[in-house]
Amino acid sequence: MQPGKRVQQAIDTAYRVFAPYPRPTTLTASPLRDADEILRTLTSAPLRDLTGEQIGPYAGWAMTTVGSLRDYKHFLPRILEQAVRRPIWVGTDPPTLASKLDMAEWRGWPAAEQDAVKDVFAAAWAQARAMHPDDIEADNWICGVAALGMDVSQALAGWLSPPSRDAVLQLASFISLAPVRIFEGGGAEEGYWRPASRQTVAAWLRSEAVLHALLDLDLPADDKDRWLVDQALKVLLPADPKQPN
Numbered sequence: 001m002q003p004g005k006r007v008q009q010a011i012d013t014a015y016r017v018f019a020p021y022p023r024p025t026t027l028t029a030s031p032l033r034d035a036d037e038i039l040r041t042l043t044s045a046p047l048r049d050l051t052g053e054q055i056g057p058y059a060g061w062a063m064t065t066v067g068s069l070r071d072y073k074h075f076l077p078r079i080l081e082q083a084v085r086r087p088i089w090v091g092t093d094p095p096t097l098a099s100k101l102d103m104a105e106w107r108g109w110p111a112a113e114q115d116a117v118k119d120v121f122a123a124a125w126a127q128a129r130a131m132h133p134d135d136i137e138a139d140n141w142i143c144g145v146a147a148l149g150m151d152v153s154q155a156l157a158g159w160l161s162p163p164s165r166d167a168v169l170q171l172a173s174f175i176s177l178a179p180v181r182i183f184e185g186g187g188a189e190e191g192y193w194r195p196a197s198r199q200t201v202a203a204w205l206r207s208e209a210v211l212h213a214l215l216d217l218d219l220p221a222d223d224k225d226r227w228l229v230d231q232a233l234k235v236l237l238p239a240d241p242k243q244p245n
Contacts, residue, residue: 001136003084004127010119011084014077015048017116021074023047030065038066047078052086055079059091062100069104073113080120087140094121094144095192101148121145122155129159132166133173133228142174142201147192152200163213169225172214172232178205179235211236 003011023043029035038061041054059079062072082092090096098121106117125145128138145155159167182193182202193201204210214233219226 001084001124001128001131003081003124007084007120007123007127010116010123011077011081014080014116014120017112018073018077021070023074024067024071027067027071029061029067033061033066035066042075047075048081050075050078052082052089052092055082056089056092059089059097059100062091063104072104076117080117083144084120084124094124094140095147098144098147099192107149118148118150121148121150125155126158129170130164130167131170133169137173138170139174139177143192146194146197146201149194152197153204156201156204160209160213163216165217168213168217169228171210172228175205175210175214175232175235176228178202206236 024039027035027039027042029038038058042050042058044054045051055075055078058066058075059082061067062075063069079092079097082089083094083097087093087097091100101117106114109117121141121144125138125141128136128141131138142152142155146152159171182198182205214229214236217229219229
């Protein structure tokens with residue numbers, strides 16, 4: 001997505017906060033990786049100009065098979081920006097990026113660095129949840145927030161403030177997938193959802209506020225987005241098996 005003002009400010013802050021970490025002049029790597037070629041790619045342009053193709057593969061390899069934590073911190077602002085703009089690489093997908101940061105024990109980093117990371121995730125989530133589901137899958141960002149160990153209750157609190165059309169449609173899209181991702185605790189994203197955060201989200205999704213937001217969204221029956229709301233209501237209000245079809 002194209003960063004809005006708040007997201008861009010958070011990204012710019014990340015560049016400033018992590019600027020003291022210099023661009024590496026050498027990289028360590030497993031025998032399966034060509035450290036010299038990876039370094040040439042990563043240093044072929046200024047940090048802010050590295051394309052997804054140039055930094056994306058490294059984002060997934062970082063600290064496991066390529067480079068150190070200090071190397072990763074140098075490149076992290078651009079990785080965060082790619083997560084916002086075009087998260088098609090493994091290491092730029094918000095939940096995977098969050099798990100990478102968790103592996104890097106980011107909660108032990110200096111406070112300014114922690115705040116910079118949290119601000120990008122919070123701002124990206126706030127922008128994504130207010131966009132139409134056809135334009136972005138906002139659930140990737142709330143999953144990233146959960147995987148990062150941030151306050152999920154706080155992240156949910158702003159979803160329906162205000163309950164705009166697109167915010168409610170994002171909610172409906174999320175609920176339609178909730179039986180596997182949230183209520184039943186399964187699916188590909190299960191490992192990113194900590195039990196406590198999944199329980200918090202499940203309870204919120206079953207709240208009166210969420211149900212009323214869906215029911216109050218005034219969409220004509222022939223509106224192409226009506227089916228999203230209908231699917232969500234089927235999850236929250238399953239049909240009585242005793243009633244005839």
